[in-house]
Amino acid sequence: MIVTSATDFQLHLFHEGTLNKSYELFGSHIVRHRKKVVGTRFTVWAPNAKKVRVMGSFNEWNGEVHPLEKLNNEGVWSIQIDEDLLGHLYKYEIVTQSGEILHKADPFAFHAEVRPKTASIVYDLEGFKWKDQNWRRKKKRKLVYEKPMFIYELHLGSWKKKNYGELYSYTELVTELIPYIKEHGFTHIELLPLVEHPYDRSWGYQGTGYYAATSRYGNPKELMVFIDACHQEDIGVILDWVPGHFCKDAHGLYMFDGAPVFEYKNYHDRENEVWGTANFDLGKPEVRSFLISNALFWMEYFHVDGFRVDAVANMLYWPNSKEEHANPFAQEFLQKLNEAVFEQDYSALMIAEDSTDWPLVTSPTSSGGLGFNYKWNMGWMNDILRYMETAPEQRKHLHDNVTFSIVYAFSENFILPFSHDEVVHGKRSLLNKMPGNYEEKFAQLRLLYGFFLTHPGKKLLYMGGEFGQFDEWKDLEQLDWFLVNQYESHQQLHHYFKELLAFYQQYKALYELDHDPNGFEWIDADNREQSVFSFIRKGKKPADTLVVVCNFTGASYEGFRIGVPYLTEYEEVFSSDAQEFGGNGRVNEQEVSAEEGAYHGKDYHMMVNVASFGVSIWRPKKIKGER
Structure with a gap:
């Protein structure tokens, strides 16, 4: 209206x-x-x-x-x-x-x-005929907490380009991008900001037109076509959204009428010195109307399924201060924002990109929380990447980097992110972060992905990681697709990733109790010398149980003993060392029978072969009392 x-x-x-x-x-x-x-x-x-x-x-x-x-x-x-x-x-x-x-x-x-x-x-948004009614009904029946969620984060301008570097349009991406997402089994895509922005290399994080879908890829109704097509293929669409700060270009929001309007009046609060932007005045009522309306606008007119709210830490604490001073305006704004979003759509995804230890980020506002329903687990991401970048023989000294995340894994509803921020500005790609020779890099990336997939929490991966982009993200160029076309190791990794994601979708233990401590149990978290970790992922039924063994060194083991929860036969249902994935083929082809005898605090144990830099996942064949 x-x-x-x-x-x-x-x-x-x-x-x-x-x-x-x-x-x-x-x-x-x-x-x-x-x-x-x-x-x-x-x-x-x-x-x-x-x-x-x-x-x-x-x-x-x-x-x-x-x-x-x-x-x-x-x-x-x-x-x-x-x-x-x-x-x-x-x-x-x-x-x-x-x-x-x-x-x-x-x-x-x-x-x-x-x-x-x-x-x-002047543009009229009315009149688009949506065909995503089945998707919208389905997502409201099945909330994502107990469902698979694997998000593919991407920047539309550099995922793939046409000849001579020309950008694909929203409508062209329907046939280019959506089949790729569907083939891999991603449940959602997360798009770097699509608000209008003047500078390509800001990637959309420095906006001028919060209600204008960027015209780089076409007009707003063409974006509607793209999102509608995603929904018809059961793909959710999340927008990266920046309510904390905006760019200072002369035609934009900055000093809109010659004085602070959208930004704080005080220079110290207004200027975001890190990014060269201006911070929204979150205490000003009109700014709250502007920003909360903006979230609801994208949901109403573009049917987006949620938002990754950028730089929450920058809002929660006053900028330009050596000490952390909480900003009460930001806390209240975020609470009001989440209340308004969930009032419009209780199945929306509100995801906080927050690197702080602010409590109750994903708790309801009625309980004093910020009201998000997901938070990026930045601590896990930093810890595991530091661990993986360390030489394998030295990883025993960083053992707690792997185990510590479980201490707080269920304190919030977490998403485990390997995002664009980790593969730019000299940080290197995920593949190139791995130490060792060429083959060892691929083996360790398979290992990292296997641990990533089996760790509690929903998942997010930035584009290119699925086939082992070797260079870090080059935002002015397309991904290095030639790697997949010309090099066997990248082809095998790509195949591995697709099979891993299909495996994730198949086994409820990997997602059903992601936010419930009953869904995870250590078998052995203390093998510091060998850097071998074993644990159990559980679903609601015992029959859904999976046993996971991760070996973070280059040594392989035969007859490796681990404790198991049931006296039955176990089959290896996934191995990162399979030859089809580029591994050495050290897989367990035969079922293994558990034996009586306590080990690792369990009543039973089994003897298995453990590949170097390998992930091995086991399923109990038959559990007493289960049909």
């Missing part, structure tokens, strides 16, 4: 911070009466402006022709032009209190010119 003029009640809610669909009021809107277009309305918030005018391709960029009326003392301005201006370019011409004239893009614009041009475009 688009209103034709602002009501006092709407303005009250906006200035109170609770106009959660402020995009219905602000921005440019085609106005209809009995389905007939009668005009175009422009509404903007510029509380410090002396005058506001709209200039565009419809008035030869002469703002004097169309001045906006100031509706209230808080600085909401509006005009209705009795013309159908659909498709026209425009900007706001703002006269500051000092007499300076600024030309600003519309903060609520639904569409924008392709960079480097910066004008907003």
Whole structure:
């Protein structure tokens, strides 16, 4: 619903911070009466402006022709032009209190010119015919806590490019990207920010148009086509979303009317010195209306399934301080945000990218939590990568890097991320982080992925990791697809990853109790000298039990004894050392019978062969009392 003029009640809610669909009021809107277009309305918030005018391709960029009326003392301005201006370019011409004239893009614009041009475009989002009704019904019946969730994080501009580096459009990606996601068995994709942004190399994290899907890949309805196609193939779509800070380009939100509007007034709080951006003033009610509305907007018009909320730590604590000082405005904003999102869609994914130890991030706001339903486990990611980058013979000195995560694994609903941040800026790709020679790098990456998959928590992998991108992510180029086409080791790793993901989908023990301590049990967490870890993953039924053995050194063992929970036969259902994956073929082809005799605190034990740099997963054949 688009209103034709602002009501006092709407303005009250906006200035109170609770106009959660402020995009219905602000921005440019085609106005209809009995389905007939009668005009175009422009509404903007510029509380410090002396005058506001709209200039565009419809008035030869002469703002004097169309001045906006100031509706209230808080600085909401509006005009209705009795013309159908659909498709026209425009900007706001703002006269500051000092007499300076600024030309600003519309903060609520639904569409924008392709960079480097910066004008907003009058665009009508209505009328798209969605075909994802089955997906939307299904996801509300089956929440993800007890379901598989393996997210493929990607940057649309560098996943794959056409000849001469041309970008694929949203609609072209329907046939290029979606079959690839489906083939691999990923449950969701997570897209680096798609808000309009001027600089390609910001990857979308420094936005100017929060309501405008970036025009680099097409128009907003073409993005709707892409998301609709994802849903029809049972693929969820998560947007990386940045409510903490924004870029300072002249046409954007920064000093919108010549003074702080969207940002903090105080310089020390406003300036994000690390990224060269400005921090949103999360204590200002109108900014809360703007940002919370933005999340609901993407859900309503684009059917997105959730958000990875970027840089939560940067919001929770005041910036530019050597000590951590909590920002109460941010805490309250995040709580209000999550409440609003879940009120609109209780099955939404709200994922905090948070590196702090802030408590109760994924607890309900009614219990004092922030209200997210997932949090990235940055601690696990840092610990395991440091461990893997260490020479195998020295890993015994970092043994706790592997075991410590279980201490807190169930304190939040965690996603284990291997994200874009870990494969840029000289950090090297996951494959190239692995020590040793060429073959050992691949063996250890298979090992890492196997441990990743069997550790409690949902999963996320950045694009290219699935086939062993050797160079770190090059954001101006496409992934190194030639590796898959020309090199057997990368082909085998790619095959391994697809088989591993299919295995994950098949066995409930790997996802059903991800957030329940009853879903995990150590067998041996103390074998520091050999760096061999063994543990049990459990589902709701004993028959779903899996026994996992991970060997993080280059030594292999025959007749290796491990404790097991049941006196039965066990079969090895997955081995990272299989020859088809590029391994040495040290697999356990025969079933192994457990024997009586306590070991590792279990009543029974079995003797197995353990491959160097290998993951071996075992399933009990028949458990007494189970059918």
